[in-house]
Amino acid sequence: MAQPRIVIIGAGPAGVRCAETFVAAGLRPTIIDEGRRDGGQIYRRQPDNFSRSYPQLYGTEANRAQALHDCFDQLRDKVNYHPQTLAWNISEGRVHLMHQMQQMQQERAPRASALAYDILVLCTGATDRLMPTPGWQYAGTYSLGAAQVALKSQAVSVGRKVVFMGSGPLLYLVASQYSKAGANVAAVLDTSPFRLQWRALPKLLARPGVLFKGLFLLNAIRRAGVDIQRGITPVQIEGTPESGVQGVRYRSADGREHALSCDAVAMGYHLRAETQLADLARCEFVFDEASRQWLPRVDADGRSSVPGVYLAGDGARIRGADAAENAGRLAALAALADLRSTSKSNQAAPVAVEQLAQLHQEQAAMEQFRLGLQQAFPWPAQQAASLPDSAIVCRCEGITAGELREVVHHKGAQEANRAKAFSRVGMGRCQGRYCGHAGAEVIAAAIGCPVADVGRLRTQAPVKPLAFSIVEEPQ
């Protein structure tokens, strides 16, 4: 029988290991990624004309980065690879694509096509999770991820004097990367108090090596003379629309207010899973109490609630790059087992029981560590509740917390999608990817209900903005 049509979205750690597993079983998957090159977020490759070494670029993860890149290079002629291709919709067993996004920059129409699949593996990763702070609309406020991309990809700092504010491992990681690169880090302001980080220690010990690396980074930031404050409350990013960011005001753990001058703020609160394609594929979602976000329902191997659709990596559960590699392998092994059981492929080899047991055991430790991180660096839901009415929640549409509360109280819009329709929070370019979680917290606090009761924003295609002019390929 013909080979099953296998489509993998994402060429990060999860997608690459998933493809490797399919290829080892004699199949030829198609890999779609909107990035210029493989590697995903953590192992992002530098532009062709840059020549920084692996240790310079990836630090302690240099060997893993190189191993993943080498793996992909060896797969290149055994897979159909479409870089710079956005998967913007999924409907009726087909993924809708927009190719060669670089042509858009050259003002030529990008090409559109659709790809039918028997097996779809979504390895779409995560993005920054953001909580509004008054003034975060001023130029010079970046997400941690954006600040990191500027450094990793282009070797530049986002400002002359940068404040790092938020919570989570990425906060310390990016601050240390900036400090190591010689940038001026004004301070690291963590909203999580030290006692929570201490209490999470038993769970974090599930991965002692990673914990040790984290402590090492912390120490490196301290040794560089950077002030680290824990348990802070952000008050205001100071600035004007003309000047951009000029400083930060915050309250320290003892309640006193402080001001710091800077020309850039890098902020973020851990990550949010990139789940829109799973939603368009009609996967069921469940509310994850630990991270206070809706996530696709998956079994231990990455099977979603929709037959033929699998999820792996941070797009399913945010457990980091090593877990993403495992999850990619597991999802492919699950798909191969399902193909065998439905006899769609006689090429799929029986799955080694020991390999599965080993992967499951490792994933259990990674899950324990994930729960530890959520406990140590919680999403500061209370910050949304106390946002002043004048603070902007939705940066794309410029909608304030007051305007959102107005539709909640006066138009009965107590559900996320209804509130979006009335207020336009989540209606702009980002489609709620950056304001959706905070918006739900503002609504929940306004009516005094659990945030899960507010629901989640339904995904609408296109998942990211598309050009008006595209050339449709014949199907």
Ligand SMILES: Cc1cc2nc3c(=O)[nH]c(=O)nc-3n(C[C@H](O)[C@H](O)[C@H](O)COP(=O)(O)OP(=O)(O)OC[C@H]3O[C@@H](n4cnc5c(N)ncnc54)[C@H](O)[C@@H]3O)c2cc1C
């Ligand atoms: C901003 C940011 C910075 C991070 N920095 C670090 C770090 O320094 N160190 C660390 O240990 N961990 C870091 N992490 C976490 C780490 O990147 C992840 O744990 C790991 O990369 C997960 O691998 P993945 O394969 O699941 O996803 P990713 O590596 O994120 O790969 C997902 C891939 O899917 C592609 N994709 C997504 N949606 C679409 C679509 N609709 N169409 C086409 N392609 C699509 C993306 O282009 C991307 O290449 C970071 C995460 C983020 C979000």
